[in-house]
Amino acid sequence: MKNQRLNSAFILSVCALSLNGCSMMMDEEEMAEQQPTRPAMNVIDVTAEDRTPVAATSSNETQPRGMDAYGAIGQPPLYSSVQGAYKGRPLTKHIGDYVKNMTQDLIANMEYVNDKTPIGVTHFALLDTNLQQTDLLGRQMAESFVHELHKFRVPVIDFKATEYIRITEDGDFVLSRDYLELSSSLPIEYVLTGTMTKHQGGVLVNARILGMQSRAVVASAQMLVPFYVVDALIPSDGSEQNGMRDGVKLSRG
Secondary structure, eight states, X not given: OHXXXXXXXXXXXXXXXXXXXXXXXXXXHHHHHHSOOOOOOOOOOTTSTTOOOOOOOTTOOOOOTTBOTTXXXXXXXXXXXXXXXXXXXXOSOOHHHHHHHHHHHHHHTOOSOOTTSOEEEOXXXXXXXXXXXXXXXXXXXXXXXXXXXXXXXXXXXOTTEEEEEEEETTEEEEEOOOGGGXXXXXXXXXXXXXXXXXXXXXXXXXXXXXXXXXXXXXXXXXXXXXXXXXXXXXXXXXXXXXXEETTEEOEEO
C-alpha cells in the first residue's frame, strides 16, 4: 500500500510538471503573437562597386539606388570645379599618356623624318565631317604631340607663333589663330595630322605624318582613347550650348 501511494504521488507530480510546461509554452506562444514584428536591421552592401547602401526590410524591399538607408539622396563623385562636368572614377591616366604611346609608334615606323627635317602639327579632325571641324580633344592632342616630338629631338615648328608679343588686358600672347598675322612661308617639310571617330567605349584616333610636297605617309599610329579620359577634358567656359558634343565644343579649322 505504501508503494502504491508513492507511485500515485510520483505520477501526479509528473502530470503537474507537464501541465505547467504546456501552460508555459502556450503563454510564450501567445506573447510572441501579441508582440509586433520588428523590421530587419539595415544592412549596407559594401561590396557594391559604387558603394551605394542597400537597406533590407522585412518585406525584402530595397532602397532605390543613390539613396542611403535613411532615404537621403547622395551626390556622385565630382572631379572638377565645373558644375555638370566630368563625374566618375579618379583618373590614373590623361590624354598625354595616350599621345606618348602613339608617338612611340610613330617613331618606330617613321621614315625620312630626322633631326634636319622640320615638322608641323595640326589639330585632329572629326572623321565624320568635312575634315574642317575639330573639338577640344583634337586641339589638346596636337599640343601633346608637339611636346612628345620635341622629347624625341624632332624639330617642331609652331606655325601659330607671331613675330611679336600682343599685350592686352587679358594677358600677354604670342600665339594667334588669325592667318593674316602669321607667316606664309615656313620651312615645314612634314606635318603630323590625324582624324578622330567615336567608337564603342571611346574615341578611335588615327595619327600620321605626311610629306608636304609628296603627300606620302611616312609614319602612322592608331589608338582607342577611353571615353572617361575624353570626358575629363573640360572646356574653359564650362558651358553646354549649341555646338557642344560629348562635353567638348566643336570648332572649325
